[in-house]
Amino acid sequence: MPAEIKVPTLGESVTTATIARWLKQPGETVAADEPVVELETDKVSVEVAAPSAGTLGTHEVAEGDEVAVGALLAIVDGQGAASGPAPAKAPPAAEPAPQAASPARPQPAAAPVATSSGQTGGIQPPRAPSGPVARPATPPADVERDGHAPLPAAQKMMTERGVAASAVGEGTGKDGRITKGDVLAFLEQPQAKAAPAAPKPAAAPVRQDDPREERVKMTRLRKTIANRLKEAQNNAAILTTFNEVDMSAAMAMRAEYKEAFEKKHNGARLGFMSIFVRACVAALKEFPAVNAEINGDDVIYREFVHMGIAVGGPNGLVVPVLRDADRMSFAEIEGSIAGFGKRAREGALKLDELTGGTFSITNGGIYGSLMSTPILNPPQSAILGMHKIQERPIAVKGQVVIRPMMYIALSYDHRIIDGKEAVSFLVRVKEGVEDPRRLLLGL
Structure with a gap:
């Protein structure tokens, strides 16, 4: 079947x-x-x-x-044969022969048919009756439907000045027709002077493709990404603040507990993303405006964190969401992010995994980015950008030392988040990553 x-x-x-x-x-x-x-x-x-x-x-x-x-x-x-086109409909039944016309009442003559040349063709018109025929009076060719068409001199002036007959109104001429004097009187009124007609915009030039170029239509996903990014720039007052993080403590903790972590949590690898997620969760609890959104004239504050994690897929960047990230352990965060990355590469992410985020993290450092200004993911009000870890000389207690450093950036909507909140939020993230023990102790 x-x-x-x-x-x-x-x-x-x-x-x-x-x-x-x-x-x-x-x-x-x-x-x-x-x-x-x-x-x-x-x-x-x-x-x-x-x-x-x-x-x-x-x-x-x-x-x-x-x-x-x-x-x-x-x-x-299901029978194994391809479904072909629908069978042809049976030909319509032959129409019955027309009955003889009743002689009781003569049929009216058919109207002449106009040909493309303007002459009549087909059925010839009947002969004109011998008596006089009443014909409707036809208005002059220059009379408009509104009954106050301009006279020729007035029409010329109106065309030159870009004035419409409806703007002048009823004229003082015969049958209400507009005269040249009516147009002059109209133009003497400063508030009624017609603005010159706007020039038509020039047509966009047709791009001539080079034979060595390839034109490929944008995918629906790519167009959606482009539209959403432009929407964010148009609708939000985006500002970015920066800081830098000394990754020494986080790298030392990872190196010390990496193997034990994997063994205890069924192969889940301890990475830096779980540390940043937990640091952001702690900071979001302290600065709730960063986790809020603008909805019309209202601000919606949340008591939960749905953390979006930007992941690169074959068709572009997608942002799956860690739901209730504030309740997740390090192992749950790492396992979920690893699953997102695998399904993104396979194109197997589900739609409900990509909606409902309240705050996002993007990591350009995996591609080598040293610093950037991430764009908001509407309707969210902020996004954290992570970058490449690079050893740099810094001053510590009056001494120049080499440390693994990372620049971090917070782009935020200045309409809802003040500069003080944004800077303080980023400082809390920095403190949490530089001393992960604070995250475990809830400090």
Whole structure:
């Protein structure tokens, strides 16, 4: 029995998707639960599988088309034959022969049909009756529908000055027609002078591609990322503050407890992200405005932390969310982040894993970035940027020493977060990472 393949439910607030690519072609055999088509939403890519085994029928939509939830994508014929086009409809029954016209009442003559040359063609018009024919009076060609069309001299002046007849109103001429004097009187009124017509914008020049260039259409995910980043710049008053962190203590703790940590927590590796997440959680509790958001004329404060962790995937940057990060242990944080990275590379992140974040962390240091100004992830009000750890000479108690240092940056929405709060927040993060014991003791 044929089975329909439809667009599945795509998650919260997602109602459409784009056909990224067909994985199976019409006529190919498919197994039950085998991926047939890949959809791309604003957030992730989703594979849609065949509901049963059989032969795939015709693609109902093409690659690049936008489809709504519930739309039909294809049909799987369980009998093993590809579903072909619908059978041709039976020809309509022959129409009965027309009955003889009743002689009781003569039929009116058909109206003449105008041809492209302006002459009449087809059925010829009947002869004119011998008596006089009443014809409707036709207004002069220059009379407008409003009944006060300008006279020729007035029309010329109005065209030159960019004045509309409706602006002048009813004229003083015969039948209310606008005269040149009416136009002059209108132009003498300072508040009524018509502004010169704005010049039409020049058409954008067509770009000539070089033969050595390749033009590739932006994916839906990339367009969404671009729109959201531009939205953040347009709507928020973004400011960035910087600090630097001495990573010596964090690196020493990691080196000392790395093996024991992995053994106790089933292979979970102790990294720096869990330390930064816990340091941010502690600072967010102290400065709740950094974890809040603006909603219309209101500010929404939260008593929980949903921490977004920026992860690079094959189609671009995505930000999966650690829900209730303030309740998670170091091991739970490390395990969740490792899982996010693996699923992001495989394109297997779920939609509900990418929504609801209240604060985000991005780590450009894994790519070698020494310093940057991260952009907010709307509707969040702040984001922390981590960077490359680099040994640098610094002064410690009057002595120049070499330490592994990292620059950190906090971009924040100045509409809701004051500079004092932002700087103090970043100082708390610095203190927590430089002395991880503070995090364990809740200091």
